[in-house]
Amino acid sequence: MQNFFNAYTSINLIFLLKGLWITIEVSLISGALSFIIGSILGVIRYAKFPVISMLIGFVIDILRNLPLLLIIFFTYFGLPNFGVRLNIMTSAIAALTVFEAAMFAEIVRSGIVSVPRGQSEGARANGLTGIQTMWYIVLPQAYKRMIPPLVSQLISLIKDTSLATIIVLPELTYHAQIIYGQNNSYIIPMFLAIAVMYFIVNYCLSLIGSWFGRRRHSQTAH
Amino acid sequence: MAMIEFKNVEKYYGDFHALKNINLEIEEGKTVVLIGPSGSGKSTLIRTINGLEQIQAGDLTVYGENIAKKKSDMNILRKNVGMVFQHFNLYANKTVLENIMLAPRIVLKRDEKENREIAEKLLEMVGLSDKGNSYPDMLSGGQEQRVAIARSLAMKPKVLLFDEPTSALDPEMIGDVLEVMKKIARDSDMTMVVVTHEMGFAKQVADQVIFMAEGAIIEKSPAKEFFENPKEERAKQFLSQVLNH
Numbered sequence: 055m056q057n058f059f060n061a062y063t064s065i066n067l068i069f070l071l072k073g074l075w076i077t078i079e080v081s082l083i084s085g086a087l088s089f090i091i092g093s094i095l096g097v098i099r100y101a102k103f104p105v106i107s108m109l110i111g112f113v114i115d116i117l118r119n120l121p122l123l124l125i126i127f128f129t130y131f132g133l134p135n136f137g138v139r140l141n142i143m144t145s146a147i148a149a150l151t152v153f154e155a156a157m158f159a160e161i162v163r164s165g166i167v168s169v170p171r172g173q174s175e176g177a178r179a180n181g182l183t184g185i186q187t188m189w190y191i192v193l194p195q196a197y198k199r200m201i202p203p204l205v206s207q208l209i210s211l212i213k214d215t216s217l218a219t220i221i222v223l224p225e226l227t228y229h230a231q232i233i234y235g236q237n238n239s240y241i242i243p244m245f246l247a248i249a250v251m252y253f254i255v256n257y258c259l260s261l262i263g264s265w266f267g268r269r270r271h272s273q274t275a276h
Numbered sequence: 277m278a279m280i281e282f283k284n285v286e287k288y289y290g291d292f293h294a295l296k297n298i299n300l301e302i303e304e305g306k307t308v309v310l311i312g313p314s315g316s317g318k319s320t321l322i323r324t325i326n327g328l329e330q331i332q333a334g335d336l337t338v339y340g341e342n343i344a345k346k347k348s349d350m351n352i353l354r355k356n357v358g359m360v361f362q363h364f365n366l367y368a369n370k371t372v373l374e375n376i377m378l379a380p381r382i383v384l385k386r387d388e389k390e391n392r393e394i395a396e397k398l399l400e401m402v403g404l405s406d407k408g409n410s411y412p413d414m415l416s417g418g419q420e421q422r423v424a425i426a427r428s429l430a431m432k433p434k435v436l437l438f439d440e441p442t443s444a445l446d447p448e449m450i451g452d453v454l455e456v457m458k459k460i461a462r463d464s465d466m467t468m469v470v471v472t473h474e475m476g477f478a479k480q481v482a483d484q485v486i487f488m489a490e491g492a493i494i495e496k497s498p499a500k501e502f503f504e505n506p507k508e509e510r511a512k513q514f515l516s517q518v519l520n521h
Contacts, residue, residue: 176365179326180379181354181431190378194369273411275368
């Protein structure tokens with residue numbers, strides 16, 4: 055028992071927190087970027103523009119079906135063969151952004167599709183253009199509906215940052231590995247510590263998500 | 277010149293022939309009622325008038341614009357042609373007042389003060405002055421439909437289309453909505469095209485009745501003539517079924 059808590063020295067804990075900070079930083083940047091890019095891609099795919107929508111659909115489908123681990127690996131080790139050399143942090147963020155953008159694109163597209171057709175028919179009949187209908191009526195309702203899958207995807211993103219250990223990103227999981235690399239008896243304490251940290255971050259995220267999802271009136275059509 | 281004119285109009289859904297050789301003229305200011313059994317094409321017909329459905333052949337002229345032509349701008353057409361739907365289609369994420377004021381604000385660029393005055397007056401006309409800040413999900417069906425009518429009127433259209441406006445309402449609420457529609461028919465010079473099963477309403481305010489079945493117009497007559505003396509067998513059959521409840 056005594057041995058167990060030995061792992062939790064202040065040096066180790068601070069080291070873990072530094073890793074957590076990188077995890078949060080990478081998550082925030084790739085989360086924000088991929089959400090914006092994914093939204094744009096999702097709307098384009100929904101709008102079915104000739105040629106471009108199909109191309110984007112194709113790219114989205116490929117990315118969603120590849121392992122993120124592979125994409126991270128390729129970004130750091132493969133791209134230099136094409137003349138693109140990114141550092142570890144940038145590679146991690148780029149790979150995560152690209153993958154998550156594809157995932158968000160599909161969430162956004164299905165969110166838009168889930169808004170009843172009557173809403174856009176009513177808007178068009180009322181004189182609104184297609185873009186106005188999207189902006190004022192459909193997208194606000196679509197985003198409200200998307201909150202649960204969006205939060206799930208963000209939680210996945212935060213957890214998936216741990217995959218970047220393979221390119222030596224100094225995030226939370228990697229730092230835990232360094233600590234227990236020095237002493238085998240630290241393995242379980244470390245796993246417990248990072249489990250708690252991931253849990254706290256993700257749980258806060260879901261609380262924020264439910265707060266957004268709860269309003270006095272549903273404000274989306276049924 | 278007729279406000280709305282159909283010339284040899286055909287419409288298909290894939291292989292299904294939904295509208296067959298439609299020839300129809302609707303004069304300005306008149307109230308025209310479209311009746312017929314389910315699947316007769318009445319909703320399809322009315323939805324071609326504001327471009328929610330496309331036609332495959334023939335000419336359709338609305339307020340001077342031939343909308344069968346590729347180049348016609350539907351957005352401009354819809355400023356002059358309003359529509360009230362069977363399932364209301366109010367903007368779920370906007371309050372009642374916002375529902376009424378949105379299109380005039382962003383499409384017509386109406387002055388904000390004028391916009392609000394017009395909206396409040398319309399709410400008063402449909403008997404819902406106290407519901408301005410409510411969201412649609414707090415309203416009953418009849419209330420929602422009256423807001424929908426106010427929303428269409430706010431754009432000051434030349435033509436108002438009604439696609440089975442009372443079919444989704446509980447019987448007690450139908451009367452309130454029909455009252456508003458009768459008011460519009462009597463007090464304004466708006467051209468109204470109404471798809472409905474409410475024969476009482478048709479008898480009271482319709483100028484012309486158009487009876488459809490299986491995608492074609494079977495009979496079109498002045499309302500009084502139609503109800504007293506229907507010419508076609510199919511029309512007689514339909515009336516006897518509907519009026520004897």
